[in-house]
Amino acid sequence: MKNLWTVTKFTMKDMIKRKSFIISTIILLVIIVVGFNIPNIINNFAGEEFNEKILVVDSENIFGNSKEILNQMELEYSFEFTSEDLTQEQIKEKIDNKDIDTCLKFTNENGIIKMEYIVESSSMTFGEVPQSLIMAFQTLYSNEQIIKLDISPEELAAISPQFNIEIIETDENAAKGNVVIMMLISAVLFYAVVFCAGQVSTAITTEKTSKIIETLVTSTKPATIVLGKTLGIGIIGLLQVILMIVVAGLSAHFCMDQEILETIFDLSNITIKLVFVAIIYFILGYALYSLAYALTGSTVSKPEDVQSANGPISFIAVIGFYLSYFSMTNPSSNLNKISGIVPISSPFSMPLRVMMGTATTSELITSIAVLTITTILVAIISIKIYSSAILNTGSKKSIIKILKESKKK
Numbered sequence: 486m487k488n489l490w491t492v493t494k495f496t497m498k499d500m501i502k503r504k505s506f507i508i509s510t511i512i513l514l515v516i517i518v519v520g521f522n523i524p525n526i527i528n529n530f531a532g533e534e535f536n537e538k539i540l541v542v543d544s545e546n547i548f549g550n551s552k553e554i555l556n557q558m559e560l561e562y563s564f565e566f567t568s569e570d571l572t573q574e575q576i577k578e579k580i581d582n583k584d585i586d587t588c589l590k591f592t593n594e595n596g597i598i599k600m601e602y603i604v605e606s607s608s609m610t611f612g613e614v615p616q617s618l619i620m621a622f623q624t625l626y627s628n629e630q631i632i633k634l635d636i637s638p639e640e641l642a643a644i645s646p647q648f649n650i651e652i653i654e655t656d657e658n659a660a661k662g663n664v665v666i667m668m669l670i671s672a673v674l675f676y677a678v679v680f681c682a683g684q685v686s687t688a689i690t691t692e693k694t695s696k697i698i699e700t701l702v703t704s705t706k707p708a709t710i711v712l713g714k715t716l717g718i719g720i721i722g723l724l725q726v727i728l729m730i731v732v733a734g735l736s737a738h739f740c741m742d743q744e745i746l747e748t749i750f751d752l753s754n755i756t757i758k759l760v761f762v763a764i765i766y767f768i769l770g771y772a773l774y775s776l777a778y779a780l781t782g783s784t785v786s787k788p789e790d791v792q793s794a795n796g797p798i799s800f801i802a803v804i805g806f807y808l809s810y811f812s813m814t815n816p817s818s819n820l821n822k823i824s825g826i827v828p829i830s831s832p833f834s835m836p837l838r839v840m841m842g843t844a845t846t847s848e849l850i851t852s853i854a855v856l857t858i859t860t861i862l863v864a865i866i867s868i869k870i871y872s873s874a875i876l877n878t879g880s881k882k883s884i885i886k887i888l889k890e891s892k893k894k
Contacts (some may be wrong), residue, residue, distance in 0.1 A: 488705040492713025493720070496688065500721045506684075510725055514732050521736035536563040539618075540579065542590040544570035547598060548622075551629040558621055576603050589618070598626060639713065670763065670840070671809060671833050673726065677767055678832055679802045681722025682774035683795060686782030688714055689871075690791050707872040711864075715775045722771065755840075763836045770832025773860045774802060780867040801829050810832030826852050828859040 500506055519526075527852050543551075546568065554592075555564050565585070576588045580603070588603040600622065602614045689711075705713075781794040808830040812821035824834040825844060831852045838844035 488709045489713050489716070492705065492710055493717040496717025497716045497721055500684065500687070500718060506721075510728070513729060517678060517729060518736050518740075521733070521740045527741060534559060536825050537586045538563045538565065538584075539587045540576070540585040541566045542569070542571050542576070542588060545591070545823055546569055547591050547593055547629070548625050549629045549632070551632065554625060554628060555621065558624075560617060560621060562618070573603065574673050580605050589622070590623075595764050668810075671729070671806070671837055674763065674770065674833050674836065675802075675806045677722055677726045678770040678774055679799070679806075681718055681725070682771055682778050683799070684722070685715055685719045685775040686778035686795050687791055688718065689779055689782035690785055690787070708868045711776070711779050711868050711871050715772065719771050719775065723767070726767075749760060756768070759840050762839045762849070766832045766836055766856075769853070769856045769860055773828060773832070773856065773863055774798065776860065776863045776867045777801075780863070780870055783867070783871040805829035806833050809837065822848065824858065828856045831856050 541564055542564055543552075552564075552566050571588075576585075576590070579585045580588070586604070588601075590601040590603060591623070592599045592601075600614075600619075602618075778795060778796045781798055782791065785791060785794045805824075805827070808820075808824045808827070810833075812818065812824040812834060820845060821834070821838065824830040825838050825848060835844060835849065835852050839849065
């Protein structure tokens with residue numbers, strides 16, 4: 486146990502001192518801060534809030550006194566009304582002089598309201614009149630007709646009822662929760678598990694190259710080295726993820742509008758149980774992939790060969806992540822259940838299923854059991870291969886060849 490902690494501390498100190506780790510952490514934190522400040526950056530560059538100036542030509546007084554309602558609709562437009570029957574040339578001159586951005590000209594042709602949308606170029610609206618404008622003036626016209634017909638509020642309520650809408654799901658395991666939060670949790674878990682786990686392979690190969698491994702082998706067992714390096718990098722990775730979450734939380738709190746934040750990031754489904762489950766799957770998922778990366782790192786003796794050796798494991802990890810990602814589109818499907826059980830995807834999928842309320846207790850226990858057993862099997866194989874390949878400083882050996890040599894020994 487003492488040797489295990491010694492290797493763990495050595496690995497942690499080595500990770501913290503690495504320039505690549507320090508620079509990547511700083512870059513990630515800067516990206517997080519800038520990401521939450523994007524709305525503020527856009528506002529600073531844009532200056533004052535832009536409201537499109539629209540001239541409304543209503544020479545026939547179609548909208549009467551209902552025009553005041555436009556100011557209560559909180560549209561992103563600044564309206565100016567005129568009863569003068571302007572020609573297209575006059576309107577064009579106003580647009581060219583930047584007095585207005587757009588003009589809406591209304592005429593009543595035998596009971597049919599004609600709206601002319603006059604703008605310098607319709608390319609910005611893809612050749613269509615903005616639906617918000619059409620709906621606003623339809624509401625305006627309807628309101629004016631109601632006033633003319635002298636309809637009482639009770640009569641208006643009778644013909645325009647307010648529906649009390651309630652969603653009822655027939656599936657007992659129907660998904661619940663905020664999709665944005667689910668995707669963020671899945672992405673953070675994927676980064677934490679795969680990125681941190683990949684460092685194990687690099688660390689093992691680097692130490693083989695620098696001959697440090699020969700010193701470690703004389704004082705401790707190969708199994709202790711593998712587990713110690715896995716544990717050390719895992720602790721640093723977890724601390725890095727916690728730091729990212731803290732910085733993201735502070736950035737969101739101080740840099741984003743709280744109403745928008747509450748709408749997008751609904752944290753009502755984040756419970757103690759979910760946090761506990763996420764930590765368990767982070768530990769098991771990290772252990773599985775880090776031991777798999779330790780296996781590939783044991784088979785190479787040059788740092789430049791690490792990326793190619795890690796390729797198959799990285800490919801499997803990406804498949805597992807996308808399996809969990811696509812299963813979110815249909816949370817009640819069999820694919821979602823499978824992704825929560827299969828060990829390559831369960832670290833990314835099962836916490837989401839718990840959050841959505843689609844995972845039963847038996848499925849959760851089965852998933853953890855399968856992931857634990859798989860991790861133990863990978864650990865046994867990794868340690869065995871590591872023990873056989875630990876002093877190999879020659880050419881890269883295949884995993885099958887190393888296993889054959891270990892059997893002969």
